[in-house]
Amino acid sequence: MKINKICCIGAGYVGGPTMAVIAKMNPNIQVTIVDINPERIAAWNDEDLSKLPVYEPGLADIVAETRGKNLFFSTEIDKGIDEAEMIFISVNTPTKTYGKGKGMAADLKYVELCARNIADVAKSDKIVVEKSTLPVRTAQAIKSILHNVGGDVNFQILSNPEFLAEGTAVEDLLKPDRVLIGGESEGAIESLAKIYGSWVPDNQILRTNVWSSELSKLTANAFLAQRISSINAISELCEHTEADVTEVARAIGMDSRIGPKFLNASIGFGGSCFQKDILNLVYIARSYNLQAVADYWEQVIILNDHQKRRFSDKMISTLYNTVSGKKIGMLGWAFKKDTNDTRESAAIYVTDHLLNEQAEVAVYDPKVRKSQMYTDLNYLNTRSEEENEALMTVHNDPYEALKDTHAIAIMTEWDEFKSYDWQKIYDIMKKPAFIFDGRNILDKKEMNKIGFEYSSIGK
Numbered sequence: 325m326k327i328n329k330i331c332c333i334g335a336g337y338v339g340g341p342t343m344a345v346i347a348k349m350n351p352n353i354q355v356t357i358v359d360i361n362p363e364r365i366a367a368w369n370d371e372d373l374s375k376l377p378v379y380e381p382g383l384a385d386i387v388a389e390t391r392g393k394n395l396f397f398s399t400e401i402d403k404g405i406d407e408a409e410m411i412f413i414s415v416n417t418p419t420k421t422y423g424k425g426k427g428m429a430a431d432l433k434y435v436e437l438c439a440r441n442i443a444d445v446a447k448s449d450k451i452v453v454e455k456s457t458l459p460v461r462t463a464q465a466i467k468s469i470l471h472n473v474g475g476d477v478n479f480q481i482l483s484n485p486e487f488l489a490e491g492t493a494v495e496d497l498l499k500p501d502r503v504l505i506g507g508e509s510e511g512a513i514e515s516l517a518k519i520y521g522s523w524v525p526d527n528q529i530l531r532t533n534v535w536s537s538e539l540s541k542l543t544a545n546a547f548l549a550q551r552i553s554s555i556n557a558i559s560e561l562c563e564h565t566e567a568d569v570t571e572v573a574r575a576i577g578m579d580s581r582i583g584p585k586f587l588n589a590s591i592g593f594g595g596s597c598f599q600k601d602i603l604n605l606v607y608i609a610r611s612y613n614l615q616a617v618a619d620y621w622e623q624v625i626i627l628n629d630h631q632k633r634r635f636s637d638k639m640i641s642t643l644y645n646t647v648s649g650k651k652i653g654m655l656g657w658a659f660k661k662d663t664n665d666t667r668e669s670a671a672i673y674v675t676d677h678l679l680n681e682q683a684e685v686a687v688y689d690p691k692v693r694k695s696q697m698y699t700d701l702n703y704l705n706t707r708s709e710e711e712n713e714a715l716m717t718v719h720n721d722p723y724e725a726l727k728d729t730h731a732i733a734i735m736t737e738w739d740e741f742k743s744y745d746w747q748k749i750y751d752i753m754k755k756p757a758f759i760f761d762g763r764n765i766l767d768k769k770e771m772n773k774i775g776f777e778y779s780s781i782g783k
């Protein structure tokens with residue numbers, strides 16, 4: 325099928341950047357991104373590109389180049405579906421917070437709503453592409469909905485999971501390691517492959533069956549997260565043995581079978597994907613009664629929770645077993661650098677733990693909005709919104725946040741933190757001045773020379 329018009333349902337961290345790059349690389353295809361959230365669409369349409377709802381290096385330039393030409397953002401979902409030959413479903417698939425599978429399974433209600441919406445509106449044949457991360461065999465459910473509600477319109481369903489990482493989304497989209505397309509219909513697969521083919525070499529466009537494609541996405545995230553939990557487990561052992569986790573990571577990473585990437589010990593992984601997708605994998609394994617498989621992958625999450633917890637526990641024990649009434653400066657709230665996304669960020673959990681111990685937390689992050697930080701904390705429901713506002717302050721200036729603090733916790737590896745005037749920071753802190761570097765970004769010797777009590781992960 326020749327594709328002239330694409331519609332993407334979901335203008336989020338995946339839909340926005342992915343479609344912007346598809347539009348840039350395919351100037352003859354009209355791409356419309358639709359969403360039920362009018363504020364989000366208004367932000368994507370904002371003249372002021374600094375107000376785009378997703379911050380990603382390089383994204384604003386691509387939006388500036390394509391928006392209004394062949395890239396459009398709209399709340400008119402039905403119109404978008406009706407006009408397009410190919411529809412991407414790129415809505416959120418969070419962990420269920422209710423009912424069967426609560427806390428484990430992916431909540432597919434938004435995906436199902438999209439399928440029903442497409443079935444209701446479509447008057448001509450469509451290729452429906454699963455872009456959201458979905459449990460293996462979801463395409464079956466989408467197919468069943470489309471075929472049972474959709475009259476005599478012909479639907480082809482493809483799985484095309486997205487592998488971009490936040491903070492490097494544009495780079496990842498422009499130079500993907502691979503593009504994965506799972507499907508039954510060769511024609512539909514090739515229609516989508518042609519779109520990617522305008523910038524991705526054909527040997528990097530992998531064609532598989534639908535189920536392999538769906539399962540590969542969960543598996544890729546499980547393997548990546550497993551590497552982080554593995555090195556984080558070793559980091560704790562390093563702290564007891566005078567081994568240095570950075571040296572260990574370098575030593576093992578030079579084995580070409582292991583490779584050097586994704587071996588940075590940290591405060592624990594965050595982000596909207598790893599935890600959600602592994603919990604989903606565990607849930608799926610249990611649903612097939614594969615207990616050993618489920619237990620194996622669940623351990624990745626258990627270790628990650630342990631890593632976050634032991635970081636705040638170590639802060640408290642080092643600060644003479646009490647942080648009550650002490651001001652703690654927190655550098656970074658985003659789950660990693662170069663993004664404004666805070667979903668599942670370790671900073672949220674560490675702050676909550678410190679507030680339970682009656683600390684006062686003063687936060688600075690270069691890209692995350694104050695309102696988002698309070699939303700994240702309030703979502704945990706640990707204490708009232710008023711209490712959270714009284715105990716946690718948010719600052720636009722890092723030096724102001726760090727003034728009169730007893731300790732600093734580095735939660736995100738933002739580059740700018742490395743170039744701060746650490747002598748000046750030392751001077752404005754209470755003494756002894758402690759730094760807990762959850763990202764291993766500062767130089768221990770330099771910090772000790774200034775006078776800091778410095779501790780990091782796995783050293």
Ligand SMILES: NC(=O)c1ccc[n+]([C@@H]2O[C@H](COP(=O)([O-])OP(=O)(O)OC[C@H]3O[C@@H](n4cnc5c(N)ncnc54)[C@H](O)[C@@H]3O)[C@@H](O)[C@H]2O)c1
Pocket residue numbers: 333334335336337338339358359360361364401414415416417434437438455456457458486487488489490596597
């Ligand atoms: N964030 C990432 O880096 C990333 C990377 C790869 C894959 N994924 C997967 O991609 C999917 C989307 O993730 P995201 O981070 O973009 O989510 P997101 O929450 O940023 O965006 C989802 C958007 O979908 C919209 N939406 C929900 N239901 C809708 C409906 N019925 N009609 C129209 N719009 C609707 C929401 O309003 C929201 O704007 C998830 O399945 C996620 O697991 C995410």
Ligand SMILES: O=c1ccn([C@@H]2O[C@H](COP(=O)(O)OP(=O)(O)O[C@H]3O[C@H](CO)[C@@H](O)[C@H](O)[C@H]3O)[C@@H](O)[C@H]2O)c(=O)[nH]1
Pocket residue numbers: 457486487488489490491545548552585586587588589590591592593594595596597598659660
């Ligand atoms: O060596 C490392 C690498 C990462 N992290 C942390 O792990 C989390 C996730 O990082 P990253 O994977 O870079 O970002 P995401 O945007 O969550 O991307 C992951 O999740 C996406 C959503 O499914 C996938 O598309 C990507 O391929 C996959 O990398 C962050 O908190 C990082 O700080 C570490 O602690 N150590």
